[in-house]
Amino acid sequence: MADRLAVLGDAAIEVLAEHGMRGLTHRAVDTAAALPAGSTSYYARTREALLELALTRMAELDEGELPQVQDTASVAKLTAAFLHASITTGRTRTLARYEFALEATRRPVLREIYDRIGATYRTQLKASMAALGSPEPDRHARLVMAWCEGVMFDSLAGTGAATPPTLAELELSTAELLRTLLG
Incomplete structure (x- = not known):
């Protein structure tokens, strides 16, 4: 599970950098991570949870x-x-x-x-x-x-x-x- 969260977090960071906050959607993260539709929403049900996932991943990478x-x-x-x-x-x-x-x-x-x-x-x-x-x-x-x-x-x-x-x-x-x- 931790590996999947890292993949999703990395993809969310890429989407944010390329498309901005408005472009950050569950579907866009699924696409960037090359995962089946719905994968991101399984781990981060809401937009707020998706934002938290990406921000937490950034903190891990910066450590x-x-x-x-x-x-x-x-x-x-x-x-x-x-x-x-x-x-x-x-x-x-x-x-x-x-x-x-x-x-x-x-x-x-x-x-x-x-x-x-x-x-x-x-x-x-x-x-x-x-x-x-x-x-x-x-x-x-x-x-x-x-x-x-x-x-x-x-x-x-x-x-x-x-x-x-x-x-x-x-x-x-x-x-x-x-x-x-x-x-």
């Missing part, structure tokens, strides 16, 4: 992607690698994440799940900032997270989409940001 604290240079390098992957090989998942962010503003149940998942990242980032010597780890974690979100959005949907940053540019920018915050 462990935040860098472990070592020093500022290695955190900058790992964060840049995460950002670069998010706008290249992980583009589909990032686009789906933005669809969820917007939908969560209208659906309290999704907001709860989205915020719970986001809190995990924020907590890890706060701990990293504290370990790196930040005098204000809460504020600095919020700033770094907002900067990362901005870079990803600009690179995928904003005016920077035509020329997204290279890995080297992201490494340099991330290191500069961390140096500025941490002194």
